[in-house]
Amino acid sequence: MNTQLTELLRRLRNLIRIGVITQVDTTRGMCRVMTGNLETDWLHWLTSRAGSSRTWWAPSIDEQVLLLSLGGDLTTAFILPAIFSDEFPAPSASPEAVCIAFPDGAVMEYEPQTSTLTVTGIKTAMITASASVHVTAPEITCVAGNQITLDTPTVICTHHLTTGSLEVRKNGTMRGNIVHVGGEFSSNGVVVDSHRHHGVRSGDSTSGVPIS
Structure with a gap:
């Protein structure tokens, strides 16, 4: 009778225990826990989802956890993370x-x-989508210390674009009215808005080439 009572009390004490992670096997998804003077065998830790949708977040060494033992048998226990500690507040x-x-x-x-x-x-942050990515806000600021690369066949700006400087390296087409204010507008070394021509004559004569 005393033996049965002792075993019953032992199992009751083992139903819920506090311990710390001592070893982690991420391949099998299992840990070992030190609870009191006892180190458990390899046990599974509980996660929020483990079906068609799954989550993964492995416990870390010295993380404080709970042991939930079925029937008080530590060999059938599960690890429930986690409890804050002095080491990990x-x-x-x-x-x-x-x-x-x-x-x-x-x-x-x-x-x-x-x-x-x-x-x-x-x-590093990476977002990969097979269809589209939408970001909507009244104001969006992107700051890059070196450069921003837009690697796409077409970039569309639907409204006003303000830029500190602009360099076009390949072909392009401008449509609609263009207003140039201040500074010089140069084409192949010729200032368009103030250049002069050689051999200017009245009538239907053709002037010479522009003076750069």
């Missing part, structure tokens, strides 16, 4: 924000109090 103190902090220093956060989505600390 909460990345935000906002009561409403969703914040993800990565080990390389990158942070993704949405703060409802200011309706602001921020992504910082990343090196």
Whole structure:
């Protein structure tokens, strides 16, 4: 009777335990956990989705987790991430924000109090779509330290375009009225709006070539 009671108490204590990750096998999606003086065998961790839609976020070494043991048997336990600890404290103190902090220093956060989505600390961002990408806002600012490349057969600007300078390297066509104000308008070394010609005569004579 005492043996049965001892076993029952042991299983009750093992139903829910706190531990820290000691090893991670990302190929199998399994971890080992140190709980008290005991290190578990390889166990699966729980994820938010594992069907036709799946999520992947492997626990990290020394991350604090819960062990949920079926019937109190640690060999059948599942790992439930995660619990903040002194080593890995909460990345935000906002009561409403969703914040993800990565080990390389990158942070993704949405703060409802200011309706602001921020992504910082990343090196590269890639979006690949098979049909289209739409970005809509009253004002959009793109800042590049070196250059912005538009690699496409056609670039369409439907309204006014303001540019600090412009260089056209291949063929092009201008349609409609063009107004030039200030500065010089030069074509092949000839200032169009102020150049002169040789051999100008009255009547139906043809003037000479422009004087550059």
